[in-house]
Amino acid sequence: xHSLAAKKTLALVFALAVVAMACTREEEGxxxxxxxGETQAAQGDETTLLDEIKQRGTLRCGVNNTVPGFGxxxxxxxxxxxxxxxxxxxxxxxxxxxxxIDLVPIDADNRFIALQxxxxxxxxxxxxxxxxxxxxxxVAFMHVxxxxxxxxxxREGDFSSIDEMDGTNVCVTTGTTTELNLADYFGARGLDxxxxxxxxxxxxxxxFISGRCDGWTSDRSQLAGIRSQWPEEEGGPESLIIFDExxxxxxxxxxxxxxxIELHDALDxxxxxxxxxxxxxxTSANVEDTAEDPGEGPVAALLGAPVLDPETGESAPLDNGxxxxxxxxxxxxxxxxxxxxxxxRHVGPESDLELExxxxxxxxxxxxxxxIPFR
Amino acid sequence: xxDAALKEAARPSLWRDVRVLRAAGxxxxxxxxxxxxxxxxxxxxxxxxxxxxxxxYTYLDxxxxxxxxxxIVGYSANQPLYKAFLAGATNAMxxxxxxxxxxxxxxxxxxxxxxxxxxxxxxxALVYVEVFRNIPLLVQVIFxxxxxxxxxxxxxxxxxxxxxxxxxxRGAAMPAIRSGADFGTWSLFVLAALLVAATxxxxxxxxxxxxGGRHYRWLSSLAVMAVLAAAGYALLGDAFKVELPELIAHxxxxxxxxxxxxxxxxxxxxxxxxAFIGEIVRGSILAVSKGQKEAAQALGLSPGQQLRLVVLPxxxxxxxxxxxxxxxxxxxxxxxxxxxGFPDLINISTTMVNQAGHALETFSLVVGTYLGTxxxxxxxxxxxxxxxxxxxxxx
Numbered sequence: 001x002h003s004l005a006a007k008k009t010l011a012l013v014f015a016l017a018v019v020a021m022a023c024t025r026e027e028e029g030x031x032x033x034x035x036x037g038e039t040q041a042a043q044g045d046e047t048t049l050l051d052e053i054k055q056r057g058t059l060r061c062g063v064n065n066t067v068p069g070f071g072x073x074x075x076x077x078x079x080x081x082x083x084x085x086x087x088x089x090x091x092x093x094x095x096x097x098x099x100x101i102d103l104v105p106i107d108a109d110n111r112f113i114a115l116q117x118x119x120x121x122x123x124x125x126x127x128x129x130x131x132x133x134x135x136x137x138x139v140a141f142m143h144v145x146x147x148x149x150x151x152x153x154x155r156e157g158d159f160s161s162i163d164e165m166d167g168t169n170v171c172v173t174t175g176t177t178t179e180l181n182l183a184d185y186f187g188a189r190g191l192d193x194x195x196x197x198x199x200x201x202x203x204x205x206x207x208f209i210s211g212r213c214d215g216w217t218s219d220r221s222q223l224a225g226i227r228s229q230w231p232e233e234e235g236g237p238e239s240l241i242i243f244d245e246x247x248x249x250x251x252x253x254x255x256x257x258x259x260x261i262e263l264h265d266a267l268d269x270x271x272x273x274x275x276x277x278x279x280x281x282x283t284s285a286n287v288e289d290t291a292e293d294p295g296e297g298p299v300a301a302l303l304g305a306p307v308l309d310p311e312t313g314e315s316a317p318l319d320n321g322x323x324x325x326x327x328x329x330x331x332x333x334x335x336x337x338x339x340x341x342x343x344x345r346h347v348g349p350e351s352d353l354e355l356e357x358x359x360x361x362x363x364x365x366x367x368x369x370x371x372i373p374f375r
Numbered sequence: 376x377x378d379a380a381l382k383e384a385a386r387p388s389l390w391r392d393v394r395v396l397r398a399a400g401x402x403x404x405x406x407x408x409x410x411x412x413x414x415x416x417x418x419x420x421x422x423x424x425x426x427x428x429x430x431x432y433t434y435l436d437x438x439x440x441x442x443x444x445x446x447i448v449g450y451s452a453n454q455p456l457y458k459a460f461l462a463g464a465t466n467a468m469x470x471x472x473x474x475x476x477x478x479x480x481x482x483x484x485x486x487x488x489x490x491x492x493x494x495x496x497x498x499x500a501l502v503y504v505e506v507f508r509n510i511p512l513l514v515q516v517i518f519x520x521x522x523x524x525x526x527x528x529x530x531x532x533x534x535x536x537x538x539x540x541x542x543x544x545r546g547a548a549m550p551a552i553r554s555g556a557d558f559g560t561w562s563l564f565v566l567a568a569l570l571v572a573a574t575x576x577x578x579x580x581x582x583x584x585x586x587g588g589r590h591y592r593w594l595s596s597l598a599v600m601a602v603l604a605a606a607g608y609a610l611l612g613d614a615f616k617v618e619l620p621e622l623i624a625h626x627x628x629x630x631x632x633x634x635x636x637x638x639x640x641x642x643x644x645x646x647x648x649x650a651f652i653g654e655i656v657r658g659s660i661l662a663v664s665k666g667q668k669e670a671a672q673a674l675g676l677s678p679g680q681q682l683r684l685v686v687l688p689x690x691x692x693x694x695x696x697x698x699x700x701x702x703x704x705x706x707x708x709x710x711x712x713x714x715x716g717f718p719d720l721i722n723i724s725t726t727m728v729n730q731a732g733h734a735l736e737t738f739s740l741v742v743g744t745y746l747g748t749x750x751x752x753x754x755x756x757x758x759x760x761x762x763x764x765x766x767x768x769x770x
Contacts, residue, residue: 197716
C-alpha cells in the first residue's frame with residue numbers, strides 16, 4: 001500500500017519533469033525561429049508577399065461573385081466585373097500578364113479573416129474603407145477606386161422616401177458597414193425599424209420578394225446590380241426603385257495586409273495610374289502608339305519612358321522603386337484600359353447597372369477622382 | 376526476509392511491468408497534449424503579433440452601433456458590444472430551450488406511435504422518422520423558412536384569428552399576459568389557492584380510499600383553484616391584463632410576437648431532433664422487459680395507464696443518456712440560424728468581428744459560450760439520470 005503511493009508520486013514527478021523538459025525545448029525552438037527571422041530581415045532578403053507572388057506566377061484576389069457589375073458570374077463560369085478588372089490590372093503590373101490571376105470568391109463575413117490567414121493576396125471585393133478596418137482588421141487600403149454610398153431599394157409604389165419608412169422591416173447583409181449606417185440614419189430621424197440580417201444574398205432576395213421586408217439597403221452600386229438582374233417573373237427591374245437619398249459614404253478600395261507595404265505601394269500605383277491614364281487621355285486603343293512616342297512629360301512618366309529633367313536638361317526613365325517594372329502601366333492599360341473604360345464597361349450608363357459617373361468623375365470633370373502624379 | 380526476496384524476484388522488469396507501462400502511457404499523452412496546446416497558443420500569439428496587434432478584450436466596451444431586431448436583454452444600437460454578444464447568446468439559448476421542450480414532447484409521441492398497434496399511425500411515424508433524420512439540417516432550416524414560412528400571406532393580407540391573433544410572413548402575434556401593479560400580491564393568492572387545492576386533492580383521495588366512490592380529484596381541486604384565483608383577481612383589480620396585438624402599418628404592435636426567423640429555426644430543430652428522440656424512445660420502450668407490461672395488464676391497468684405508470688418510467692432510465700446527446704446537438708445546431716437571418720450567437724458574432732475586428736477574441740467567447748452551455752445541459756441531464764437510476768438492493 002505504502003509503496004504504491006510512493007510509486008504514484010514518483011510517476012507524477014517524472015511526468016512533470018518530462019513536461020517541463022518539453023516546454024524548455026519548445027522555448028528554445030521558438031527563440032531559434034525568431035532569430036532566424038531577424039537575421040533574414042537584417043540581410044534584407046526576407047521574402048515579401050510581392051516576391052512570393054512573382055515566384056508563384058499568379059496573383060490571388062479575394063473577390064465577390066454575387067454582385068453584378070462588380071464581381072459576378074453571368075452564367076459563363078467566369079467571374080467578371082469592375083473589381084475583377086482591377087485584379088487583372090494588378091496582375092498585369094506585377095507579373096506582366098493580366099490572365100495570371102486566381103480569383104477566390106469570398107463572402108462579406110470572412111473576407112478579413114481569410115486575408116489575415118493568407119488565403120489570398122489582394123482584397124478586391126467592393127470593400128468600404130473605414131478606420132476600424134484600417135486598424136483592428138489590419139488592412140492597408142489603396143486609393144479609393146469607387147466612391148459609393150448606401151442607398152435604399154423598395155418596391156415601386158410602396159414608399160417615396162426613407163422618411164415614410166417608419167416601423168418597417170429592412171433587409172440587410174450581415175457583416176457589412178450598412179448595418180451600422182442603417183441604425184444611425186434611422187435613429188437620427190427618429191424612425192423605428194427592424195433589421196433582418198442575412199448571411200447570403202439569395203436568402204435575402206427570397207425574403208424581399210416574399211414581402212418579408214419593406215426595403216433592401218446596401219451600397220447603391222450593389223443595389224443597381226441586383227435591380228438589373230431582377231427576375232422578370234417578379235416584375236423585372238422596373239418594379240423596383242432606388243431612392244436618391246444617400247444614407248452613408250462608402251468609399252470602396254482594394255486592400256492588402258498592413259504588413260505587406262511593398263505590395264500595397266506597388267498596387268496603389270496601379271490604381272492611381274489607371275485614373276491618371278484617363279486624365280491624360282491614354283486608352284487601351286491608343287496606348288501602344290502613345291508608348292512609341294510618349295513625349296517627355298507626364299505621359300512618358302506614366303508609361304515609364306525617359307522623362308526630361310528640367311534641372312539637368314537630361315532625359316532618363318523614372319525609377320519608381322516600387323519593385324515592379326517602370327513601364328508597368330503599358331501592360332495594365334493594354335489589358336483593361338484606363339479607369340473610365342473599366343467604369344463604363346461594367347457599371348457605367350451604357351452597362352446593365354446604368355450608374356452615372358457622379359462623384360466618380362475625374363476632378364477635371366467635376367468629380368473627386370484625383371490621382372497622385374507619377375514623378 | 377525470504378518472502379521479500381521472493382517478491383523482488385517475481386517482480387517483472389520496468390518495461391514489462393503493466394502498471395509502469397500504463398503510467399508511462401498517460402505521461403506521454405499529457406506531454407503530447409501540453410506540447411500541442413502550447414504550439415497552438417504560440418502560433419496564435421505570433422500571428423496576431425506579426426499583424427501588429429495584441430490579444431485584448433477591451434473592445435467589448437465600445438459602442439456596438441448596429442441594431443438587433445429581437446432580443447430579451449433590452450439591447451439598443453448605442454449599447455456596448457458585450458451587450459450585443461449577450462443578446463445573441465440569449466437568443467440562441469431561447470431557441471434551444473423552446474426546442475428542447477418541444478422536441479421532447481414530439482419525440483415521445485413519435486416514439487410511442489412507432490410502436491402503436493394501429494397500422495396507419497405506425498407507418499406515419501416511420502415515414503416521419505425516415506424523412507426528417509435523413510435530410511441535412513441546413514437544408515431543412517432553409518426549406519422551412521423559405522418554402523413554408525415566407526409563403527404565408529403577406530402583411531397586407533394578414534390572416535386574423537377572431538381579431539385577437541394574426542399570422543403573416545412578418546410573424547405571428549397573439550395575446551400576451553402582462554403583469555400589473557398587484558401581480559406580486561396576486562401570486563401569493565395563487566400560492567395559497569394551490570395549497571388549498573392540494574388539501575382538497577388529499578381529502579378526495581381519502582374519501583375515495585375509504586368509500587371506493589368516484590374521487591373527482593382533478594375536477595374538484597382545479598375548480599377550487601380557479602375560483603380562488605379569480606376571486607383574487609377581482610379583489611385586487613390590477614393583477615395582470617391580457618394585451619391584445621394590433622395590426623399596424625408594416626407589422627404588429629403589442630401582444631406576444633414570434634418572428635418568422637425564430638419560427639423557421641425552431642421548427643426545423645424540433646422536427647429534426649424529434650425524429651432522433653423518437654427512435655431513442657422506441658428503443659427504450661422495447662428494452663423494458665415484456666413481463667412488466669404483462670404484469671401491468673394482469674393488474675387490470677388500461678393501455679394508457681400501462682404506458683404511463685409502468686413502461687415509460689422504466690424506459691426513461693435507458694433513454695436519458697442518449698437523449699442528452701440530442702439536447703446537446705440541438706443546442707449546437709442553433710448556430711444554423713444564420714441561414715435564415717435569426718440573430719443568434721453566430722450571426723451577432725460575425726457582425727461584431729466585421730465591424731470591430733478581434734476575430735480570435737470574439738470566437739474564443741463563442742467557443743466558451745457553446746462549451747459552457749453544453750456542459751450545463753449535460754450537468755442537468757446527469758442530475759436527472761442519477762434521480763431515475765435503479766438504486767442498488769431495491770430490485
